[in-house]
């Protein structure tokens with residue numbers, strides 16, 4: 001018989017196995033100073049492309065003022081308790097109302113974390129007779145929600161509508177046998193590669209199949225659509241999204257999330273979502289802070305315009321300089337390179353120490369072996385000068401990568 005502590009000592013997990021060499025530098029780095037494109041890492045200023053502060057709201061003076069006043073007025077304890085029992089407030093209800101208006105749904109439920117919201121919504125929407133059909137590159141919170149499901153699930157190849165249709169045929173056959181229903185789950189924007197989910201085409205499949213569609217629009221809300229209401233608005237199919245999810249962790253530069261849908265569905269979620277019934281409500285300062293952010297998002301289109309000016313400059317500049325940025329049609333900007341894991345860490349080290357650029361790196365097992373993604377998140381507070389400097393620096397480090405300049409087997413940063 002094994003001992004759990006001994007077992008985890010022997011097997012540290014896919015990322016944890018590198019903890020000793022990477023902790024504090026490649027993993028768990030500390031970015032200090034005011035949140036923005038220029039932050040301090042290990043005592044030195046870096047040009048930072050790794051925060052999902054899309055609209056630059058994290059440090060907007062009106063946001064900082066609203067946050068500070070709400071913290072002073074209410075404190076972070078309030079409300080005490082879960083919404084259902086003792087934690088409901090007018091501010092929570094007002095935010096739900098305003099979010100519903102924004103994303104054009106009848107009602108909304110606030111959730112404490114986006115991750116938990118998706119997982120728990122999936123858990124409470126389906127039972128063992130139901131069938132889930134979901135995209136193979138779904139975010140971990142969707143995969144974990146699917147893991148809780150007691151019934152069948154079919155996965156379709158990433159953004160492959162033909163395969164989605166094939167899986168819907170199988171799901172329909174099964175649901176007819178069990179008497180269950182079908183829930184299709186995908187994302188508005190896939191956060192690693194930046195490609196939008198093919199929502200319009202999936203909605204079209206409703207003409208042939210009977211299912212409900214849940215969309216995780218974590219990266220779409222605030223960045224896509226004429227009013228920033230997300231990928232459904234962008235693709236003109238918001239009506240066909242039955243259950244719409246957004247997080248506060250990205251464009252809102254806050255914490256928490258929400259699910260919007262038909263009034264009767266949201267009422268069901270309010271009374272059945274275990275993560276909300278059995279957990280304390282969002283503190284009021286976060287709710288008041290979210291209301292202020294939403295007000296700015298709705299009234300200051302210049303924030304989204306600036307975000308896209310930077311995004312276009314970055315993406316077209318990278319392509320013009322010969323970089324591969326894949327299929328992105330969102331602000332998420334991946335730069336695809338080839339190299340081993342030691343090469344990628346050496347390259348990131350060079351980029352951080354000698355060019356003062358801080359960006360995230362994605363390697364195996366998140367992407368296939370031999371692939372490196374440098375993932376850039378443009379924001380409304382970056383400048384065209386930041387873009388120019390980054391492309392010039394990338395050109396130099398990629399030249400060095402191709403010449404075998406990062407081949408050393410040692411992880412350089414320890």
Ligand SMILES: Cc1ncc(COP(=O)(O)O)c(C=O)c1O
Nearest residue numbers: 113114115139191218247249256
């Ligand atoms: C696609 C997607 N869904 C859900 C989440 C989880 O949201 P939160 O950070 O609010 O828990 C994230 C990341 O934050 C995400 O990228």
